[in-house]
Amino acid sequence: MLEKNKNYNKIFKSTGKAAFRYQMFESGERIAVGLSGGKDSLTLLRILKDRQRISAIPYTLHPIYVDPGFDGGFSDELSRWCGELGLHLTVEKTDHGPMAHGPENRKKSPCFLCALLRRKRLFSISRELDCKTLALGHTKDDIIETLFINMCYAGKIGTMVPRQGLFKDTFHIIRPLSLVDEQHIIKLTRSFPEYFPVFSNPCPSAGQTRRREIKDFLQTLYRQDRKIKSNIFRSMGNVRLEYMLYPPVREADNDSDTGEDRE
Numbered sequence: 001m002l003e004k005n006k007n008y009n010k011i012f013k014s015t016g017k018a019a020f021r022y023q024m025f026e027s028g029e030r031i032a033v034g035l036s037g038g039k040d041s042l043t044l045l046r047i048l049k050d051r052q053r054i055s056a057i058p059y060t061l062h063p064i065y066v067d068p069g070f071d072g073g074f075s076d077e078l079s080r081w082c083g084e085l086g087l088h089l090t091v092e093k094t095d096h097g098p099m100a101h102g103p104e105n106r107k108k109s110p111c112f113l114c115a116l117l118r119r120k121r122l123f124s125i126s127r128e129l130d131c132k133t134l135a136l137g138h139t140k141d142d143i144i145e146t147l148f149i150n151m152c153y154a155g156k157i158g159t160m161v162p163r164q165g166l167f168k169d170t171f172h173i174i175r176p177l178s179l180v181d182e183q184h185i186i187k188l189t190r191s192f193p194e195y196f197p198v199f200s201n202p203c204p205s206a207g208q209t210r211r212r213e214i215k216d217f218l219q220t221l222y223r224q225d226r227k228i229k230s231n232i233f234r235s236m237g238n239v240r241l242e243y244m245l246y247p248p249v250r251e252a253d254n255d256s257d258t259g260e261d262r263e
């Protein structure tokens with residue numbers, strides 16, 4: 001039984017805690033939910049649906065799937081899965097995937113372009129459905145990984161936040177799984193394949209991202225000491241601005257020591 005499962009209960013409680021701490025919902029709100037078919041967003045939708053029963057703040061759920069347009073897609077199966085939860089899935093068929101991997105995209109990485117186009121469509125479909133809030137399935141692990149991706153590849157410190165106002169605060173992204181460990185989702189979804197089917201991703205770039213590299217690096221770190229993950233997560237809310245570098249380091253000052261002697 002799902003409701004008796006330890007991991008389900010941990011996720012259920014952490015989602016409630018995040019919703020309360022970051023004031024995610026407003027009464028009577030219509031919430032769009034980005035559903036990718038991956039384990040995180042399937043879990044998100046299921047948990048938000050189950051929390052409706054006990055939530056003091058009423059809300060309705062409106063799942064959206066932006067189909068990237070590869071052959072062998074799974075939008076019909078995903079629609080059926082939502083139907084079993086009593087929800088209607090809005091499917092937007094696009095050519096984002098093949099286009100991002102095709103010759104017309106010479107400037108951007110396929111993942112970057114696809115994610116950008118998807119995000120735009122998710123915002124506009126949410127508005128068409130009269131939803132001022134879009135829930136995404138990012139977890140605590142995604143938030144930590146984004147911090148490292150930003151530091152390593154963009155030279156900045158910042159991450160995805162649990163609740164983010166956009167367009168002069170007329171629209172919000174919420175991440176109700178912000179306090180949830182991905183491991184609990186993995187264990188839950190593996191234990192209950194009848195509730196959480198695996199929709200295989202037909203994208204040729206699936207699993208080959210920078211995020212994957214950072215994820216592997218972090219896993220090695222976490223294995224050394226189990227406190228490391230919670231310390232990194234806590235540190236994002238405990239920034240000592242007076243111990244950061246001001247005025248900022250400029251590119252010209254930034255001769256990183258690569259271990260090689262420089263003349």
Ligand SMILES: Nc1ncnc2c1ncn2[C@@H]1O[C@H](COP(=O)(O)OP(=O)(O)OP(=O)(O)O)[C@@H](O)[C@H]1O
Nearest residue numbers: 034035036038039040041042064065066136137138
């Ligand atoms: N094609 C899509 N249509 C709608 N929402 C999406 C889609 N792809 C991603 N999302 C939303 O953005 C979030 C983060 O996307 P990301 O690509 O990191 O997820 P994923 O690893 O593919 O799948 P998941 O996070 O669901 O396991 C998802 O959890 C989901 O809420």
